[in-house]
Amino acid sequence: MKIRPRQAILDVWQAAARASMSGNAWNWGGRGGRNSIIDAEQLLCILAPAAALPEFILDRPDEMADDVAGALAPFGDPIEIPIRLTAIAEEYLRSYLSPDGQPVFGGGSYFAARSDQEPTADQLELDVVDSYAVSVRLTLAVLGFAKVFRSVLTRESLMRRVDAVEKLANQRLTAALTGLQRSFSVRVLDSESEHEQALLGMVNQSRAPTRHTRQRLLDDLVDIRAVLRDSLVDLPGADGLDNPYKLFECGWSWGVVRDAPVVKIDFADITQRMGVAVNAPNLYSTAIALDGIQDLWSDRTRLLGLLDDEQQRLASALQLRWDITQLYWSRIARFGKGRWPLEDVPWRSTDGVQSDYLSLLVCSIVIQDLRRRSDPEAASRVARVLSELAERARITRRSAPGEAVTLHSPGFPLSLNGSEDVGGPPLVWNLFDFAPQVLKQAVLVGGISLDITGRRAALDLVDEVWVRHIVRRRLESGLWDQPAAIFPQLEWADADPFWSFTERVVGALVSAAQLAQSPPLRSVGLVVSANDLLAEADHLYDQELMGLSGAVGPAMHSTLNAIGAALDRAHEVLDDLPGTAFMLASSALRDLDALRAARQNLRWNA
8 A cells, every 4th residue: 555554644643743732732623613523533633543553552651652752742752642642631521511510412513504594502512423423432542541541650640630531431431322322213114105215216226116126125124124123112113113014224313313212321320312313314324323333342442341331231232223224234235136226326315315425325334244244246346336436526537627526525415304493494514524434445445355356456446545635635734634735626725624534534544554464365376376386395305405415514504494494484374475485485496496506517517
């Protein structure tokens, strides 16, 4: 990959530290002002790589790498860096508490009105799934950081601060998990309704009779229906699942759904506000929830024991929803034989909205599913969809003068249906993260591709998106985002960092770093070739040892020992690194042939 993720992350850290630190103070906000999501994303630009990659640890000062400490020099020296981060995390966690001390998850400055009216104060405070999901990721990063950092502390005052941060983070995590559970939505579609017709129109790629497609889809979803009906009986509208002849959708709405039941919490005092979001899943909130929730059962969360008993129970409930939702959308996206619905770009929702952005969201859900099961053909097909989306969005192709590039600006409009119920105009939220999401999904597809050709194609797309597009949209500060640098038809944005876009880029870089650390793909053909070379080299080496006389000098012994060590190493790595084994065997054969040639020359000259 041309990204060089380690250096790219260090560059972002250095730029983020310069932009965020002013003396000893952390400057919150950037383009778009402040809200619970923007501030969390700003902090995650630092904490996410530290939580995911051992090379970027910040919680053990003695083990901090020199280049890591250098990138974060505005925080201070390696001793001061984790202390400052602890204080910043505490500041964030206290900033988003209500007057009665409850965590809040409002979208604030991200919300806009569809009309000429301004959103009301009550609307700006509406909780959103994006804030819940980013809070899960942030609080888990903070809890892991605090747990390790405490183990190296001796100063009582610092230990008390870490204790306070952990208490606040646990409170916010529990509240976020509760909000995510109450935002889960199941919508049963009325027969012959516009919603049902839209779903059938999307999945019926073979243009079979509608009644046949409908029955096949019902059959494909029968196990998902059974789990939803039997395990989530208290969900609003779930009683409609008793009718086996009705289609349905599941996923997350944009916030707590209307009439969502209160979640029973035994050991935490969490206020559960009445929901206003319509009881209908939308793809953005579903994808963002699936991405955030999976951190709850990561190796790091489990090994560090970050969840308490209450959170474990909430996480189990969310995992059931995670599994069901991922399976549902993966089946919908790959329904039928021949062309998949996912390949019929752009995706069309049951609400009649169609967009390449929706196709990208469905791609991300399918990729999550493919990471759990081996399906090289499916991975290649998803990679081709991503490549098409990148072209259509003018990420890997030039845009024509005056061409509309709405995915980049003003972005994809997410309608917050139900937001008007608290008084005020219907709200919308414009989403600008298409390009970095294409980058991340291409990296992930490269990671699940099991054949060398498929991975190379995915990584070629990664390189093209990174070099041709993402890098060119950097601000002078080294952060993002300046789409007008690529699309002259757009107005130039201000120089403040757009933390949402930057955090998405950081997420893609972390995924790229994890891919770089994974074992290389194993070529069966290369294994066969390496085995053949080793068989010949072993035989010739044994011949040399058999013909070895006691009169040979130390140089010959040294050469033969080096050849033997190379062959031993080749056998050791053959299964995992057949290319390396091939080169070692080739080198051994070359040295053995040199010995034979030298012996023949001696005989001829004698």
